[in-house]
Amino acid sequence: MPSYKAPVDDVLFLLNDVIGIDRYNNIPSFAEATPDLVKAILEEGARLCEEVLQPLNRVGDTEGCTRNDDGSVTTPTGFKDAFGQFAEGGWIGLTADPQYGGQGLPHTLGAAINEFVSSANVAFGMYPGLTQGAIAALTIHGSDAQKALYLPKLVSGEWLGTMNLTEPHCGTDLGLLKTKAVPNGDGSYAITGTKIFISAGEHDLSDNIVHLVIARIEGAPDGTKGISLFVVPKILPTEDGGLGARNALGCGALEEKMGIHGNATCVMNYDGATGWLVGEENKGLRAMFTMMNEARLGVGIQGLSQSEVAYQNAVTYARERLQGRALTGPKDPDKPADPIIVHPDVRRVLMSMKAFNEAARALVLWTAVRGDIAHGGADEAERQAADDLMGLMTPVVKGVLTDTGFQNAVTAQQVYGGHGYIAEWGMEQFVRDARIAMIYEGANGIQGLDLVGRKLPANGGRAVMAFFGEVEGFVKENAGDEAMAPYVEPLKVGLETLQQATMWFMQNAMTKPDNAGAGSTDYMHLFGLVALGYMWARMARVAQARLADGADNKAFYETKLVTGRYFMERIMPEAKAHYARISAGADTLMALSAEAF
Incomplete structure (x- = not known):
């Protein structure tokens, strides 16, 4: 059976030594985040x-x-009790506004717990x-009455x-959406339509489910300019x-899915x-994107998370599975074979996963932190710069961490051989x-287009x-x-390659x-390679x-330095291959007619 050990020490190293969250004590959410409190929260979260x-x-x-006959949904055995412990521990509101019962701690700490x-x-x-995303959207865009309720x-x-x-x-x-909203005459709207792939759309974990739904008000403009956002509760709240x-x-x-079976994905x-x-009316996409950006960063964390847990179990198996002898001679002569972790190619895949996971965690x-500064920084210029970087990095974190996270899960499965299947x-x-x-919250091809088409040219x-x-x-x-x-030298080469690619697009x-x-x-x-390489260079300097x-x-710290060197020697050189494909352009790719495929 698989196991999991939360990387508390690694997170503390990043928060305290690499990022230095004590430098941000001027931001209200960081003011209460003392080193002792952060450590205690991480350790308790790890235990849970x-x-x-x-x-x-x-x-x-x-x-x-x-799904039951009455349309209700029952979650798997143990989920309801576990959620009770999760909610009672205050984990949902870890970063939420204390005005509404939250603990007001940094979103950076929330990302680690996630x-x-x-x-x-x-x-x-x-x-x-998803609830944390709904909290973010209502906090920023909801009316005072909606927030209070x-x-x-x-x-x-x-x-x-x-x-x-x-x-x-x-x-x-x-x-292209067809869901419509018709004014009821009392300030509310009648919402009619069908939505699919709705994660947690129905379940038995809570007394009520608050749906945030995009729809088009009658007479609204076509396209995205006519989209509005509505709060539509499963059970209508009373005035009190x-x-x-x-x-x-x-x-x-319920959708029948390849994975994440424990989550109710509903029509x-x-x-x-x-x-x-x-x-505002017809401004729903802007409001929904508050939730979408939260979700995209959360999905990037999911990519890292599956890479991390798959890696941990692959390491355990590689240490225990006996198969063949080391190329340099037996390492355990008293046993019939050596553990497979002695083999260079097994170490290659384990090192690649380890090097990615630790840099990806740092990047997340x-x-x-940029998000926390954007929300709470005292200086307008500082908030603007942080918001710029947050927007730039969102498609990179979502796309790169989920593509590579899936690849690493497959690679970890390969370590097990037939048992992995x-x-x-x-x-x-x-x-x-x-x-x-890699698919939801905007398929990864869309993340690449968002980065190149919107984020690069934004604000000049x-x-x-x-x-x-x-x-x-x-x-x-x-x-x-x-x-x-x-x-530093491989990072410099990677950055220069990224700058070349950026200039190529401009031209x-x-x-x-x-x-x-x-x-x-x-x-x-x-872009992801350079960002991850930058994280490794920063970690190496601290180590x-x-x-x-x-x-x-x-x-x-010695392990950090070796792992960072592996990244720079074996992974960073992929930058040149990416640039070669970018600069090849679209001619061959677009040359065939649709019928030729």
């Missing part, structure tokens, strides 16, 4: 994930959810995860939330916040359901569960130039340090947009400093 959530991961996969939860049980984590219930976990975008004919192109009549909506079916039917406008937390070992579940992260390229400037500054600052050369994509489309996925991964200071945990 390891002891309560992880043992239910296989249960959720094998049992799945059940990784633990997703690694332990990704299907379970989607229930509170819904946020305390969502923050406490008494009610849970969802997001309803996709329709049977309409996924990424939301301008209690539960009234059942709303005219329900789960028409939701709205039959004149009562809803209330959130934010580094990006999350057998359900009882758990590895094939990680593969199936990881696969969806302000965000990407700021990122280039930050990495260039780090390279120059450490250029004369011989010990840092193995990290070749304006007049021929297919060039941008043809190279967008490679560009996203090239060297700690060793020079005589740190007690010498092995931890």
